[in-house]
Amino acid sequence: MLQAPPPAIASTASTIRLRRLGIDTYQEPVVYMHRDCHVCHSEGFEAQSRVEVTLGDHHIVATLNVVSGAFLSPDEAGLSEAAWRLLGAGDGDVATLRHPAPLESLGHVRAKVYGRRLTATAFDAVIADVAAGHFSDLQLAAFVTACAGDALDLQETISLTRAMVNVGERMTWSEGLVMDKHSVGGLPGNRTTMVIVPIVAACGLRMPKTSSRAITSPAGTADTMETLAPVDLDVAQIQRVVERTGGCVVWGGAVRLSPADDILIRVERPLDLDSQGQLVASVLSKKAAAGATHVLIDMPVGPTAKVRSAHAAQLLERQLEQVGKALGLQVRVAQTDGHAPVGRGIGPALEARDVMAVLRRDPSAPTDLALRALQLAGQILEFGGAARADEGLHLATAVLDDGRAWRKFEEICEAQGGMRVPPVASQRQPVMAQRSGSVVAIDNRRLARTAKLAGAPKIPCAGIDLHVQVGEFVERGQPLFTLHADSPGALAYAAEYAASQPDTIHVIEDA
Secondary structure, eight states: OOOOOOOOOSOOOEEEEEEEOOOOOTTOOEEEEETTOHHHHHHTOOTTOEEEEEETTEEEEEEEEEEOTTSSOTTEEEEOHHHHHHHTOOTTOEEEEEOOOOOTTHHHHHHHHTTOOOOHHHHHHHHHHHHTTOSOHHHHHHHHHHTOBTOSOHHHHHHHHHHHHHTSOOOOOOSSOOEEEEEOOOOTTOOTHHHHHHHHHHTTOOEEEEEOOOSSSSOOHHHHHHTTSOOOOOHHHHHHHHHHHSEEEEEGGGGTSSHHHHHHHHHHHHHTOOBHHHHHHHHHHHHHHTTOSEEEEEEEESTTSSBOSHHHHHHHHHHHHHHHHHTTOEEEEEEEEOSSOSSSEESHHHHHHHHHHHHTTOTTSOHHHHHHHHHHHHHHHHHTTSSOTTOHHHHHHHHHHTTHHHHHHHHHHHHHTOOOOOOOOSEEEEEEOSSOEEEEEEOHHHHHHHHHHTTTTTSTTOEEEEOOOTTOEEOTTOEEEEEEESSHHHHHHHHHHHHHOTTSEEEEOOO
16 A cells, blocks of 8 residues: 655645554544644644654554544544555654645546546546555445445446456466355355365365455455464465465455455445445456466355345346456356355454364264265366366266365365364354254344344354354244354443344244
8 A cells, every 4th residue: 555655735744653542443534633833833734634644664544533632642643554554653753744646537437427438548547546545445446336236337347346356466376277266245154265275275276275264254255264374474484385285375455456346345344335346447457466367256146145036146147257267267156055154264263174174074074064065076187177067066076085185174274374263262152043943944144143233253262152043943932043242241232232133034924
């Protein structure tokens, strides 16, 4: 996010001493100044002003919050954790503050707000400023909103995706195929990636999997993998792991692959806006930046999944394939069942437990997670030429059954920094069935929310252990799922919500 400062407007710069305040503003750089600060008066800064802060060769554009009282002295500027990190500051450093140059790319955002099509050049300008941190969250929200729904046509989506690739790092690999996989999401416990990567790598294909942390879910693949091995690797470390083992499962955010996407997601999450074009750009920009040649998209379809109808799935599948082709990617989409969670665990450590059980071929392993992973792995093996048509599932099953997948997973974990044991929650509470009958539906969204209220993914051991599946008969008073938390307060909070949503697991009395 750091670039050479843009040409400053005609304004006398002011200097001030910096102070680290330890305030977590997530990824948004924020600067705090006292109401009586001489810089505020001389520069005419007001609350919510955008302020360019320069320290040596580094600069950021931060949003100003004005404070009163003794919290901050008038002769210092406080920085949020995000601003402190990006600026590379130290306590007592003296920085230069000034008004930033006007953002010409905001003109493109305004044009999109009024319904105009944007050119590739316009998207390049907007995304470059987004990645450099020049947009405030309000300005980002305007761009996200202007692109929401079906506001982006195919060519605009291609241009947005390319622009997002161009502003970040790109990973390069030696000649040959580079396999990748992505799940569209919306399905708790869908941790197939951690089973698929070792199967595919054990069959001789490369699969450097850069995964995300949770955005709106109780766990992302990176969160779950982190309970078993380090995931915060740089590009050189990732390449060494893949050269040694054929695969990896790491956090993509550590290597600035499509960094503008991470910034846009920060704003999309609270807005809860659904945009097919932005989803496609988000997924494929990171795959292209990671150096993939072949990408399999797992698209769960169900009434409480992210993709809720066959029609929506067809439209998204077509756009993913068309944009992928424009970027030089071979993309295949596998529409899968999205009606219920996968496995039993929901939350990083609980999902890791399920993955380990599948890889070790433990008799207690969730069969739905194993079968789903094997079917997707089989498609990737056929896609990459490691198996003939209709023989991928058979090969994937053999590799899992004879222990090759487990040994490869151990090898990958060791190469990433060493395998560790997932944490276990100290607080647990079962949620019981209120009536006897058959389980006819499970609400993915409510179940995910319950797990998040218990502390997942921030608390790795927190979440839900699911005990029933759709189609099963349950007795009144039988545990439907067990809440896991690390404190009595978090457990009570999740339990209160679960009690208010009795049909999260919908049981109907048999006639």
